[in-house]
Amino acid sequence: MRSKILILLIVVFITIPVSVNAAEPKAAFIRSDGLWLKKGTKETRLVSESGLTQPKWSFDGTYISYYDFEGKLWAYSLSTHDKKEVFHSSVSLAQWSPREKTIAFKDSSILNIRKLEPYSPFSNAALGTGSYSWTPDGQGFIVSSDANLTPAGWTNVAIFHVPMDASGNTGKVKKLAELPGESDDFFAIGTSPFLFSVNKNLMAFIACPTASYSADRNFLSLLTTEGKKFRVVGEVLADINWMKWSTDGNFIAFIEGEGRLTTENKKLTIFSTTDNKKKSYTPAGYADGDFTWTSKTSIVVSRKKESGWNIAQEKRPKPQLVSVDLMTGGSRNITSQSSQYSDTHPVSLKDNQLFWERHQQSGIHVWQADSNGSSQKIWIENVTPEQWSIYQTN
Known part of the structure; x- marks a missing residue:
């Protein structure tokens, strides 16, 4: 009798569907009438307002940030179902911390941060910011400065490490590297945000020249996280979505090719960081x-x-x-x-x-x-x- 019950339980266990594969996906998205949430098959409008852009998730999926039609930054809480104003005027480059419910953003060239739980006043992290990204541990930022035009030519773009608690204190800022000056092979007055390899040994970014040149030609670059080694691996358009690290960190894929037209001379290319070779x-x-x-x-x-x-x-x-x-x-x-x-x-x-x-x-x-x-x-x-x-x- 016991053996029959055991067999029955085994059969029942095997036949019960177990959801171990595809989890129920959820997405934040924009329609003309506002910010929406899609979870599985259900859609919910979270914010009823036109002109919204750039929905982004917090690291734990409890907040969604977005810009309103004036460029103001907001964060919607999925737990309290309300929106919080992150900053009172137009900002850019909003990025969530990879570890906390804290969001960073640029007000002109000032890098600011704001903690949402508890909801705290914003604070300055660094001045003179061109572009930036959070470090993988969420304890600071990699920041680039924009070059300046002088009578002697353009100054060089510099890259810094800024701890999250720097609060504008330059004594806490560490200069990691300075990009090469203008030449026939390289010219940059700014950078894109930075993408870290999975092993966190390298940072990839796009070095961008002036606007007229940048429309046709930019430079996909790699820098070791301590700032010791720099190299250009290819010429690209200024689209950060066209470069992505592999899951093992030894390869970076990118769309290579100069020229502003996206329908010609654009090649899927893989660069190996172990042997410094690339293949289209x-x-x-x-x-x-x-x-x-x-x-x-x-x-x-x-x-x-x-x-x-x-x-x-x-x-x-x-x-x-x-x-x-x-x-x-x-x-x-x-x-x-x-x-x-x-x-x-x-x-x-x-x-x-x-x-x-x-x-x-x-x-x-x-x-x-x-x-x-x-x-x-x-x-x-x-x-x-x-x-x-x-x-x-x-």
């Missing part, structure tokens, strides 16, 4: 764009046939998603090429879910599939382009 994975006659790592050896990229200025924009081939095998160099289609829609901005989650943005006549929608492209379906309808953010744990 874009076949001749094609141009690559937005991409996401789906594993240590594969990338999903938005790819289209090359076209130049001689072809009207509305007649240029539309991009599709393809999966690139970095071991073999081969690729396979995730979505089909079509004249009716464009597939861009792929995002891969750790549980093998893939999301992307599809532009078509009926509107702009976020699609969802398994990372291999199976089970494709619309997840969010009618979003503002590039104004959606899926929550992911650090």
